[in-house]
Amino acid sequence: MATILAVDDSASMRQMVSFTLKGAGYNVVEAVDGVDALNKAKAQAFDCVVTDVNMPNKDGISLIKDLRALPNYKFTPMLMLTTESGMDKKQQGKEAGATGWIVKPFNPDQLLKTIQKVMG
Amino acid sequence: MAIDMAQFHQVFFEESFEGLDAMESGLLNLDLGDVNADDINTIFRAAHSIKGGSGTFGFTSVSDFTHVMETLLDEMRDGRRQVTRPAVDVLLGSVDCLRDMLRAIQNGGEIDRTSVAEHKAALDGVVNGTHDMAREFPAESEHVGADTTMMTTMEEPAASEMQIVGWSIAFSPHLNLLKTGNDPVRMFRELAMLGELTSTVDMQGVPDIYDLDPEECHLSWKLKVLGDIASTEIDEVFDWVEDDCDLAKQAIYSAVAEPAPLAVTEQTQILKPASIEPITIPTVAQPTAAEKEPKKEESKTSASKASSSIRVDTGKIDTLINMVGELVITQSMLSLIGEHFELNKLDQLKNGLSQLERHTRELQESVMNIRMLPISFVFSRFPRLAHDISSKLGKKIELKLVGENTEVDKTVVELLSDPLVHLVRNSLDHGIEMPELRRAAGKPETGTVILKAYHRGGNIVIEVSDDGKGLDKDKLRAKAIEKGLIAEDAILSDKQCFELIFMPGFSTAEKLTDISGRGVGMDVVRRNIQALGGNIEIISELGKGSTMAIHLPLTLAILDGQSIAVGDETYILPLGSIIESLNIKEDRVNRVVGKGETFLLRGEYLPIIRIHEIFNVPKPKATKLTDGLLVVVEGQGIRCGLFIDDLLGQQQVVIKSLEANYRRVEGVSAATILGDGSVALILDIPGLVRLANQ
Numbered sequence: 001m002a003t004i005l006a007v008d009d010s011a012s013m014r015q016m017v018s019f020t021l022k023g024a025g026y027n028v029v030e031a032v033d034g035v036d037a038l039n040k041a042k043a044q045a046f047d048c049v050v051t052d053v054n055m056p057n058k059d060g061i062s063l064i065k066d067l068r069a070l071p072n073y074k075f076t077p078m079l080m081l082t083t084e085s086g087m088d089k090k091q092q093g094k095e096a097g098a099t100g101w102i103v104k105p106f107n108p109d110q111l112l113k114t115i116q117k118v119m120g
Numbered sequence: 121m122a123i124d125m126a127q128f129h130q131v132f133f134e135e136s137f138e139g140l141d142a143m144e145s146g147l148l149n150l151d152l153g154d155v156n157a158d159d160i161n162t163i164f165r166a167a168h169s170i171k172g173g174s175g176t177f178g179f180t181s182v183s184d185f186t187h188v189m190e191t192l193l194d195e196m197r198d199g200r201r202q203v204t205r206p207a208v209d210v211l212l213g214s215v216d217c218l219r220d221m222l223r224a225i226q227n228g229g230e231i232d233r234t235s236v237a238e239h240k241a242a243l244d245g246v247v248n249g250t251h252d253m254a255r256e257f258p259a260e261s262e263h264v265g266a267d268t269t270m271m272t273t274m275e276e277p278a279a280s281e282m283q284i285v286g287w288s289i290a291f292s293p294h295l296n297l298l299k300t301g302n303d304p305v306r307m308f309r310e311l312a313m314l315g316e317l318t319s320t321v322d323m324q325g326v327p328d329i330y331d332l333d334p335e336e337c338h339l340s341w342k343l344k345v346l347g348d349i350a351s352t353e354i355d356e357v358f359d360w361v362e363d364d365c366d367l368a369k370q371a372i373y374s375a376v377a378e379p380a381p382l383a384v385t386e387q388t389q390i391l392k393p394a395s396i397e398p399i400t401i402p403t404v405a406q407p408t409a410a411e412k413e414p415k416k417e418e419s420k421t422s423a424s425k426a427s428s429s430i431r432v433d434t435g436k437i438d439t440l441i442n443m444v445g446e447l448v449i450t451q452s453m454l455s456l457i458g459e460h461f462e463l464n465k466l467d468q469l470k471n472g473l474s475q476l477e478r479h480t481r482e483l484q485e486s487v488m489n490i491r492m493l494p495i496s497f498v499f500s501r502f503p504r505l506a507h508d509i510s511s512k513l514g515k516k517i518e519l520k521l522v523g524e525n526t527e528v529d530k531t532v533v534e535l536l537s538d539p540l541v542h543l544v545r546n547s548l549d550h551g552i553e554m555p556e557l558r559r560a561a562g563k564p565e566t567g568t569v570i571l572k573a574y575h576r577g578g579n580i581v582i583e584v585s586d587d588g589k590g591l592d593k594d595k596l597r598a599k600a601i602e603k604g605l606i607a608e609d610a611i612l613s614d615k616q617c618f619e620l621i622f623m624p625g626f627s628t629a630e631k632l633t634d635i636s637g638r639g640v641g642m643d644v645v646r647r648n649i650q651a652l653g654g655n656i657e658i659i660s661e662l663g664k665g666s667t668m669a670i671h672l673p674l675t676l677a678i679l680d681g682q683s684i685a686v687g688d689e690t691y692i693l694p695l696g697s698i699i700e701s702l703n704i705k706e707d708r709v710n711r712v713v714g715k716g717e718t719f720l721l722r723g724e725y726l727p728i729i730r731i732h733e734i735f736n737v738p739k740p741k742a743t744k745l746t747d748g749l750l751v752v753v754e755g756q757g758i759r760c761g762l763f764i765d766d767l768l769g770q771q772q773v774v775i776k777s778l779e780a781n782y783r784r785v786e787g788v789s790a791a792t793i794l795g796d797g798s799v800a801l802i803l804d805i806p807g808l809v810r811l812a813n814q
Contacts, residue, residue: 010169012132013176020123054168068299074335077301083172091363099301100360105175105183108123117310118301 002119003027003044007037007051007063008081017050017081020108021115034058038066041073048119049078050102053089061089061096068097077118081106125177130429132173133226137219139166141500144215147208148503155196155203163211164193170218181231182221188243189214195247210242212504286315286346286372287354292322295336297364304341310357315347346372430530432490440490443483450476484772488678492527495573495582498537499524502544502571509548516555516565517548522572528580532672535652536582539645543584543668544569546642551588551666561663563587576671579654585667591660593617600626618658622646653694679775681792681802683768684751687737692773692792692802693753693762701751701767709745716812719750719761726752726761729812731803734787741765755805762808771795775802787811 004026008014018028029044031037035057041049049067053060060080067073077099082089090101102114146163167190174182189211195201217239224231289311293304311317325338332338345354351371358367454472457465499521506519528536552558552567559565572583593614600606600620612620620626624643649656654672673679673696681692708720709728718725728750732740742748742765750761773792778785778801789804 009165010132010173011135012128012173013169015131016123016125016128016176019128023123052172054165056162056165075298075301075303081172083168083175094300094360094363097300104172107176108125118303118306 001025001027002047003029004048004050004115005029005031005037005041005046007031007034007049007055007060009033009052009055013052013081016108017111020111021050023108024112024115026115026119034060034063034066037063041067042070045072046076048115049073049076050081050115051078052081053093061092061098064093064098065096079114079118129177129226132177133222134429134431136170136173136222139170140215140219140222142166144212144504145500147212147215148507150203150208152203152205152208157197157199160193160197160203164190164197167193179222179225181236182218182225185214185218185221185236185240188240188247189218192243192247207246210239210246212507214239214243283374284348284371285374286344287349287351288370288372289343289345289354290340290366290368291343291358292340292366293337293361294364294366295333295338297337297361298335300360300364302361302364304337304339307357307361308341308343311343311345311354314349314353314357315345317346318344344372430491430493436486436490439486440483443479443486447476447479447483450479484678489527491530493530493533494524495526495528495533495580496521496524497533498540499571499573501537501541505541505544506548506569509545513549514554515548515552515567517552517567517569520568520570522570523574526573526575526580528573528672532580532652535648536670536672539648539670540571540582540584542642542645543670544571547584547586547588547666547668551586551590553589557589579671579673582670582672583667585665587665590662590664590666591618591621591658592662596620615658618660621658622656679773679792679802680770681773682751682770683794683800684731684762684764685741685766685768686731686735686764687740689735689737690768690794690798690800691731691764692800693751694802694805695770697753697755697805699752699754699759701749704745704748704750704763706746717745721752721761724759726759727809727812728761728763729808730763732763732765734808734811753805755809758806758809760805760809760812762803773800773802 004021006014006017006021006028007030008017009032014030014032018030021028029040029046031040033055034051037049037051038058049064051060051063058066064078064080067076067078078097080089080093080098080101081104082093082101083104090098093101099118100114102111106114143163143166146159146166150159167186171183171186171190174180174186192201192207192211196203196207201207217235221231221236223229291304297304308317308319320342322340322342323338325340326332327338351369354369358365361367450472454469454476457469457472461469502521503519506517509515510517547569552569553561553563555565558567567586567588569584569586572585574581596617597606597612597620600623601608601610603625605620605623605626606612621642622645624641626641626643646656649670649672652672654670656668656670658666658668660666679692680695682695682698684691684693702721704719710718710720710725712718717728719728720726728745731737732743740748742763745763748763748765749767750763751767752759752761773794775790776792778788778791781791785801787804787807787810788801789807790802791799792802794800
């Protein structure tokens with residue numbers, strides 16, 4: 001089964017994302033910020049990355065940019081979790097190489113639908 | 121998929137309260153003259169997280185409120201708005217308001233809507249101060265903008281009355297489309313889920329093999345998808361790639377322009393008066409249903425509020441796992457020795473046992489360590505308190521925190537909070553003088569209050585000290601006489617004078633202010649601290665300042681105990697309460713009719729409490745005073761002698777609540793389980809004295 005890296009500095013959001021995806025049968029690895037995620041992504045291959053944008057240490061956009069530069073993550077779907085007020089963030093995310101976004105607030109169904117959209 | 125979102129609420133509340141604390145300290149530490157973008161960003165991020173979480177978990181009132189805060193902070197972060205003192209104060213007020221809201225939701229209570237509205241109005245006031253409405257909600261306006269530029273639709277026939285039966289789409293990805301992880305195949309699959317899809321690929325753009333970069337996309341497609349599909353559904357599929365491709369979509373209309381749809385719209389218009397109700401009901405009913413939903417969830421959380429959780433540093437857990445590993449090794453070593461035991465292995469066995477003892481002790485220590493929290497959990501609220509009080513009173517006060525990382529048992533942290541607030545308030549309100557008074561006294565205008573925590577022996581000491589006016593002995597004395605607390609001719613040492621403020625009914629403030637002196641006296645503070653097994657002392661010099669020092673045991677879960685024997689029973693005395701133990705000489709015992717026995721020790725008459733009589737212990741070994749031992753103990757300022765059979769050993773005991781497992785027993789504070797599995801009661805000295813006096 002596909003393994004997804006879920007990145008969020010908020011524990012409750014992380015739990016929610018992780019719980020939802022695990023419930024749908026995905027393997028999930030959690031990371032608390034961009035730096036943590038980058039380290040984990042280097043140590044293990046992920047089929048998809050779902051990341052929050054606003055995080056300490058390394059934000060989601062910079063994470064996506066760094067991940068895209070890695071040979072293993074050239075074409076990996078990477079989604080950002082962003083609030084509706086972050087339209088400019090979407091643009092920045094796209095430029096960094098984000099595949100798409102999920103607009104907060106979202107419910108588990110919307111999350112799953114979007115994940116299934118990028119996972120074959 | 122039905123997921124109960126309530127299961128994440130507890131974590132959400134915890135992190136939100138942490139976020140609010142971070143916002144508060146961030147706001148308090150802002151240097152208005154030189155605002156650091158990083159600092160604002162930290163505050164912004166906290167607000168942003170709370171907004172995101174509350175939106176996701178259905179607490180719309182919270183997310184609406186944080187949205188305004190976020191807008192303001194965002195402008196400050198980008199430098200579009202000056203960070204001013206009033207703005208910071210409004211934000212601080214909003215932090216409080218948000219904390220109340222979250223607490224109300226967590227406890228299933230009602231949100232104070234007037235307070236929320238007031239704070240929101242204050243925030244709006246700041247936001248609108250120099251900015252027009254368009255500026256206020258940049259998000260919304262941008263959103264609209266993005267929507268309209270979402271796609272270049274070839275020609276949108278105004279003939280919406282015609283039936284759309286499908287869409288024809290021209291899709292030419294740019295070369296870099298694949299590099300964002302998007303994949304046309306997946307998009308087509310989505311389209312195929314909307315309706316019947318036919319696609320024609322155009323391969324003209326593909327270069328020959330020598331020039332081909334396999335990571336680029338050189339294909340383009342003509343797509344046709346048939347079905348009753350809304351325009352937005354098509355847009356959604358291409359939402360993520362709108363900038364990475366040339367896209368044109370055109371609606372396909374039914375071959376015969378049926379008048380039917382037209383008739384339908386006409387009908388609705390004709391029927392309008394009658395159909396108003398069915399139309400308006402869903403639009404009104406929907407939001408109310410949505411409003412109700414979160415409420416239901418919110419009340420659900422009240423069930424989980426009682427479960428308290430603790431955040432543990434992962435380093436501590438690692439140590440613990442390490443310890444358990446060591447223990448397992450020792451255990452297997454011991455069982456190996458035990459398998460074929462011969463006497464010549466006795467040394468090995470002893471070694472193994474001492475190792476086991478060491479590891480058990482270490483394990484115990486690290487488990488206890490888990491309950492330890494840094495005192496900063498309590499200290500962190502004081503900068504705000506000092507800020508508020510000093511601005512309210514017009515005093516200049518600097519608060520210094522020392523030893524914030526000193527670790528204390530979680531229970532102590534929780535119970536210490538209120539007494540400390542009281543002490544700090546006292547220092548700020550009564551201790552530190554007004555700037556002009558300070559200047560006149562030759563002191564710097566800014567008063568200093570220091571909150572300090574450190575370990576000393578098995579105790580933690582917390583000091584609240586100020587360089588204010590100090591306690592006035594004569595004033596205290598006069599007040600106590602006036603209140604009838606002491607006799608007019610009472611001779612008091614300095615220390616005893618200061619102790620007067622702990623007497624019930626004593627208050628030094630000439631008039632009560634709304635900052636301190638809210639009816640909770642220092643006597644309550646002392647009682648609370650004593651309930652934690654600690655004590656409080658005062659050091660003060662007139663004109664120079666005062667220091668209140670709280671001494672507390674490090675942990676409440678383990679106690680250094682002295683086992684004592686009375687008959688067949690074993691009791692535990694808290695080691696810290698024992699002053700000395702001695703043999704009784706008959707000539708030093710006085711018997712007072714109706715008042716029991718006393719023992720003369722260095723000029724002091726100590727009441728003798730016979731434990732076997734108090735607890736009705738059968739068959740005590742010593743009934744004559746000279747046969748047993750007298751243990752001199754002290755608790756809450758009361759000294760007495762406990763008459764027992766014998767002293768046994770000293771050991772650390774784990775405290776098990778008697779109240780929780782049985783009921784409260786006077787003279788006994790708790791119970792513990794001894795090495796041989798039997799239960800021993802831990803004696804409560806003040807309780808024993810009360811019992812003996814009955």
